[in-house]
Amino acid sequence: MIEATGIHLTEADKKNITAADFGLSRIREEGVQILTLFNTNRMAAKILVLLPYQTEPEHWHPPVGEDPGKEEVIRGIWGDLTFYIPGEDNMLEGFIVDGKDSCYTMRHEVVIEPGDQLVLPPGTKHWFQAGKRGAVLYSFSTRVTDLMDQFTDPDVVRETVIG
Amino acid sequence: MIEATGIHLTEADKKNITAADFGLSRIREEGVQILTLFNTNRMAAKILVLLPYQTEPEHWHPPVGEDPGKEEVIRGIWGDLTFYIPGEDNMLEGFIVDGKDSCYTMRHEVVIEPGDQLVLPPGTKHWFQAGKRGAVLYSFSTRVTDLMDQFTDPDVVRETVIG
Numbered sequence: 001m002i003e004a005t006g007i008h009l010t011e012a013d014k015k016n017i018t019a020a021d022f023g024l025s026r027i028r029e030e031g032v033q034i035l036t037l038f039n040t041n042r043m044a045a046k047i048l049v050l051l052p053y054q055t056e057p058e059h060w061h062p063p064v065g066e067d068p069g070k071e072e073v074i075r076g077i078w079g080d081l082t083f084y085i086p087g088e089d090n091m092l093e094g095f096i097v098d099g100k101d102s103c104y105t106m107r108h109e110v111v112i113e114p115g116d117q118l119v120l121p122p123g124t125k126h127w128f129q130a131g132k133r134g135a136v137l138y139s140f141s142t143r144v145t146d147l148m149d150q151f152t153d154p155d156v157v158r159e160t161v162i163g
Numbered sequence: 164m165i166e167a168t169g170i171h172l173t174e175a176d177k178k179n180i181t182a183a184d185f186g187l188s189r190i191r192e193e194g195v196q197i198l199t200l201f202n203t204n205r206m207a208a209k210i211l212v213l214l215p216y217q218t219e220p221e222h223w224h225p226p227v228g229e230d231p232g233k234e235e236v237i238r239g240i241w242g243d244l245t246f247y248i249p250g251e252d253n254m255l256e257g258f259i260v261d262g263k264d265s266c267y268t269m270r271h272e273v274v275i276e277p278g279d280q281l282v283l284p285p286g287t288k289h290w291f292q293a294g295k296r297g298a299v300l301y302s303f304s305t306r307v308t309d310l311m312d313q314f315t316d317p318d319v320v321r322e323t324v325i326g
Contacts, residue, residue: 006169008240010278038280042234042305043206071205077171115173117201140303142205 001049002035005078005136013037022057023157029097032056039144046139048074050081050130055097058084058104058127058152061120064145069122075138076112080131083110083118094129103153112137125152164212165198168241168299176200185220186320192260195219202307209302211237213244213293218260221247221267221290221315224283227308232285238301239275243294246273246281257292266316275300288315 003009016036021027033049050056061070074083082094087108096104106125110118112135120126147158166172179199184190196212213219224233237246245257250271259267269288273281275298283289310321 008277013278037238038236038282038303040234040236040282043236043303045208045236045303071203073201073203073206073208075200114171115176119201119203140201140206140208142305 001078001134001136002047007047007077009035022151022153024057024153024155028054030055030057042143044139044141044144046141047077048137048139050079050128050135050137052130052132052134053095054134055104055129056127057156058106058125059149059156060125061122061145062148062150063122064148067143067145070141070143070145071122072120072139072141073117074112074120074128075117075140076114077136077138078114079133079135081112081128081135081137082131083112083126083128084108085110085118085120085124085126093131100153103151105152164241164297164299165210170210170240172198185314185316187220187316187318191217193218193220205306207302207304207307209304210240211300211302213242213291213298215293215295215297216258217297218267218292219290220319221269221288222312222319223288224285224308225311225313226285227311230306230308233304233306233308234285235283235302235304236280237275237283237291238280238303239277240299240301241277242296242298244275244291244298244300245294246275246289246291247271248273248281248283248287248289256294263316266314268315 019033021031024030035047037045063069084106085108089107091107091109182196184194187193198210200208226232247269248271252270254270254272
């Protein structure tokens with residue numbers, strides 16, 4: 001899906017692809033595929049892929065030590081993508097994962113077209129979801145502290161990664 | 164050139180294109196075209212375009228206040244691109260701008276193919292140059308402090324930007 005968008009991947013890139021199921025063991029519904037382009041002590045860039053109707057669980061990036069928390073900027077590359085962030089409920093395109101009303105509390109929908117960007121300051125609760133075609137997006141961020149991420153769903157275990 | 168590489172630009176992106184001649188008033192030889200994708204207080208992403216045989220002057224990112232200096236990661240997108248950084252002189256593809264030997268002191272050449280990445284820690288002297296086709300590349304960085312950049316060429320005036 002990434003190469004279909006015209007992005008040239010090196011062999012090194014391809015070795016940096018993982019899939020996360022967040023310990024929920026239902027990756028087709030709740031999960032994300034991650035290609036890490038780089039990850040230094042100060043910043044990171046990833047390409048995220050969602051399969052059709054796949055949902056990344058709601059979470060936020062808390063302060064870690066002297067770091068105010070991860071700031072993230074996403075940029076749409078391809079496909080059908082909606083983000084959910086704080087604000088009035090205007091949910092139209094997306095859906096709440098079956099039986100998980102309490103785990104997806106942000107209902108302000110932002111449709112992300114290719115090239116659209118969204119800045120997520122530290123602490124911003126967010127989740128996102130692909131529509132019919134799936135979605136490919138960039139995630140740029142300050143220092144990655146993913147193991148410190150906080151999730152609304154108490155069943156999430158962040159460190160589970162399927163290689 | 165950017166759109167020819169398959170990157171989708173929004174109208175907002177297109178308004179964020181500038182050209183820098185570094186006060187040298189010979190942009191076709193020494194200069195760069197810059198599309199800023201985003202620029203927050205903590206990080207930035209830009210697409211840089213070099214015309215055929217155009218050269219970005221040698222510079223480095225010094226510490227600024229409590230910031231250890233801008234860390235930059237570049238990633239090749241398209242074209243003929245060589246970077247010059249500290250290390251043994253192995254210069255082969257590129258050339259020193261006429262009469263400017265003392266302004267281009269780094270002679271360790273790294274050929275950047277599409278997808279190749281290079282991490283430039285703060286303080287790393289670097290310059291880069293396009294070959295026959297020109298070049299398009301990403302520059303990801305921590306907080307932008309470009310007005311503080313230090314240049315080897317004493318004639319550089321950083322703030323000159325041609326809109």
